[in-house]
Amino acid sequence: MALPKPAAGPDAKSVMTDVDYEKFCEFFYRKTGIQFKENKKYYVERRIASRISAVRAESFRDYFTMVRFQSSGEELQHLVNDMTVNETYFFREDYQFDALVDGILPAVVSRKRPGDRVRIWSVPCSSGEEPYSIAITLLERWAECDCWDIEILASDIDSRILSEARAGLYSERSVARVSTALRGKYFRPRPDGQFQICDDLRESIDFSMANVVDRTQTGRFRDVDVIFCRNLLIYFDDIVRRQTAEMFFDALAPGGFICLGHSESMSRISPLFLPRKLRGSIVYQKPLSAE
Amino acid sequence: MVLVKQKTPGSESPGGPEVVGRDALLAALESDTASDRRSAARELAAFPETAPALCDRLAVEQSPSVRAAILMSLIRIGSPEAAGRLAEFLRSDDATLRNGAMEALQEMPDALEGHVDRLLADGDSDVRIFAVNILSAVRLRSAPAWLARVIRSDSHVNVCAAAVDGLAEIGGVEMLDDLADLRRRFAGDDFMEFAIDTASLRIRGR
Amino acid sequence: MSNASSSPRHPQGDEVSGRGRILVVDDGITMRLYYRSVLEAAGFEVEEATNGVEGYEKALASAFDLMIVDINMPKMDGYAMLRAIRTDPALCAVPAVTISTEASERDAQQALRAGANFYLVKPVGSKELTEVALMVAGRSPR
Ligand SMILES: C[S@@+](CC[C@H](N)C(=O)[O-])C[C@H]1O[C@@H](n2cnc3c(N)ncnc32)[C@H](O)[C@@H]1O
Secondary structure: OOOOOOOOOOOOOOOOOHHHHHHHHHHHHHHHOOOOOHHHHHHHHHHHHHHHHHOOOOOHHHHHHHHHHOOOOHHHHHHHHHHOOOOOOOOOOOHHHHHHHHHHHHHHHOOOOOOOEEEEEEOOOOOOHHHHHHHHHHHHHOHHHHHOEEEEEEEEOOHHHHHHHHHOEEOOOOOOOOOHHHHHHHEEEOOOOOEEEOHHHHHHEEEEEOOOOOHHHHOOOOOEEEEEEOOOHHHOOHHHHHHHHHHHHHHEEEEEEEEEOOOOOHHHOOOOOEEEEEOOEEEEEOOOOOO | OOEOOOOOOOOOOOOOHHHOOHHHHHHHOOOOOHHHHHHHHHHHHHOHHHHHHHHHHHHHOOOHHHHHHHHHHHHHHOOHHHHHHHHHHHHOOOHHHHHHHHHHHHOOHHHHHOOHHHHHOOOOHHHHHHHHHHHHHOOOOOHHHHHHHHHHHOOOHHHHHHHHHHHHHHOOHHHHHHHHHHHHHOOOOHHHHHHHHHHHHHHOOO | OOOHHHOOOOOOOOOOOOOEEEEEEOOOHHHHHHHHHHHHHOOEEEEEEOOHHHHHHHHHHOOOOEEEEEOOOOOOOHHHHHHHHHOOOOOOOOOEEEEEOOOOHHHHHHHHHHOOOEEEEOOOOHHHHHHHHHHHOOOOOO
16 A cells, blocks of 8 residues: 655645556656666656646646657657766776776777777766766876777767766766866866866767667667776666667677676676676676677 | 767668568578677567577577577567477577576566476476476566475475575465475485575575 | 685685685575585685676686586576686686586586586585585695
8 A cells, every 4th residue: 555655846746546657667668778666656756747747738648648659759858867867977986997998998909900999988978977087097097098099989868968968067076086187187167166078078079869778779889899888787677788788799899898887797687798807897898709 | 189089880780670571580580690690680579470480590599699689589579489489498408598598488477377387297307497497586476386386296306406496585484384394305315404494494584 | 795805815824714715606595505504614615606607707806716616507507607717817727516407428528528627416415515625626724
C-alpha cells in the first residue's frame, strides 16, 4: 500500500496512477535505457507534473500521448533533460587520466605512424568537464601530444547539458580540483565568480548529442581508440549495459580501450573486452585480433 | 594548438537498415566480414521468425562479438521457439557457447517456462545442472519451487548441489524441510553438508 | 575491502603469515564459501570472484599463489579465463587448478591445454582440496 506523499507544491497531488507510472517507466526505459524503480515514483512524478503544466496538458494520459507520438521528439527530449543526473566535475577520478597518458595512449600509438589520428570519445560527457579534463591532461602531460592528430569527441543524451558544455562556464565547485596554475592557463575568471574555459579548448572538442541505446545515433562513431564511459552504466540494467558494451565494441578500433567509472566493471557485463592493468588502473581492451 | 577539431566521422552504412529486407539480412548473416554478420544479426531481432536461422548461425559462428549480437537478438525475440533452440546448446561441448545460451535463457523467463520440465528431466546430469543454474538466476516466480523439486527428486549430487546454491539465493523458509531431508541423504559429504547449512542460514536471514 | 592486496607475494620477513593467497573463481555462492572455509582452515588467504572476467580482473589487481577456477561460469568460462591469463605476461606463471563437473578425459585435456596445472572433478572433498592447494601453491608456514 502506498502512503500519501507529503505535498511539495501545487503539482504534488498524484498526477498518475501506479499503472501509469509503470507504463511510463517502461516507455522511458525503452527510449533511454534508464530505469526507475518504484521508490523513484515521487522523483519522476514531480518532474512529469511540471512538464504537464508547462505544456498545459489536460492529464497525464494526454501528456503521455504527446510524448509518445510527437514527431519532433521535442517533449521526450525535455523529459530526458529533466530526468538525467548530470553531476560531474573537473579531474573526477583523475587516476584514470594518469593511466591514459602513461599507459593507454603509448599502447595505442605504438601501432600507429606519427601524424595518424588518435580518437578519444567521452560519453556521456555531461556539462563537458570530462572531455576538457582529458584535453588539459594531454596538453600538460603527454609529451607526444604534438606528434598525433588528436580528436576528442564528446556526447550526451541531454541536449541542454550539451549546450552548457559548449558554453564552457563553470562554478567554483566544478573546478575545485583544478590547480591555480591550470586555472590561469586554461580558464578566464568572470566577474560573477564563474570560470570560462578558454576558446582554444572549447573549439577543440566536438560535442554532439548521442543516446547510447540508439544505434542510428551511435553508428557514426567508428575507429575510436579510447572511450571514456564513466558513471553511466550504473543507471542501466543488465541488458542495456550489455547492449551498450556491444555498441562500444563496434565503435572501437581493434586494440582500443574503454575506461569505466571506479565503481563500475565490465566483468558483469560482457566478455568481449579483456581487462588490462595499466599504471595501476583496470581498463578494458578490445582484442587486437577481434576482427 | 595541437588538438584539432574534426567533424564527427560520417556514417558508414549507406542505405540504412530500413531498406534492407529480411532476406538480405539472412544472407548477410553468412558474410565473410564479422562486422556485417554482427549488424545483420542485430537487425534480425525485428523478425522473430528468423530465430532458427540465428541459432543455426550461432552453432558455427566463431567470432565472440557476432555470437554476442546473435544472443542479444534472440533475447529480444524472446519466443518459446527461440528458447527451445537455445536450450539445445546446453548440450554443446563448447563452454563459451553453452554459457552464452544459459545467460540468454536467463533473460527470457516467459519463453523459458515451457521448457523447464523437459530440461530438468534430461538424462544428462550436466544439462540438468545448467537448467538449475538458469533457474537460479531467472526472474520467474516459480523458480524456487522448481529448485525445491530438484532437491527432493534428483539423485545426482552435483545437480542437487547446484540447486542448493540457487536456493541460497532465492529460496524461502518453506524449503528448509526439503533441505534438511537432503542433508540426511548426503550425510558425510563435506561439501553438501556445508552448502546446505549455508543455504539454510541464508534463507533464515542470518 | 580487505587489505590483502598490499601483502607481498613472497614474504621475506615476519609480516606475512600463512601459506599464500588463493583466488577462488566460481559463480556459485555456496561453492565460494566452501572453498573459502576449507582453504582458510588450511592457512591460506582467500579472495573470491564470480566469473572469468572478474577473476581476470582480480588476478591483475593483486598477486596470487594459486587460482582455483570453476569451468562453467557466466560471461567468461574457466577455459577462456585461463587462456586469456596465460597470454598475459604478468599472469602466465600463476598456478591454476580447474574444477568441473564433467569427468571425461576430454575435459581434462581441455583444462590442461587451456593452461591449468591441475584439475579436479566435483564434488571436491575438503581433504582433496587442501592437498591439491598445498601441493600446487603451498609454501611451508613460518
Ligand atoms: C553522472 S553524468 C556522468 C558524467 C561524466 N562521465 C562523469 O563521470 O563525471 C551521467 C550522464 O549520462 C547521461 N546519459 C544518461 N542516459 C544516457 C544515454 N542513454 N545516452 C547518453 N547519455 C546518457 C546524462 O545525461 C548525464 O549527463
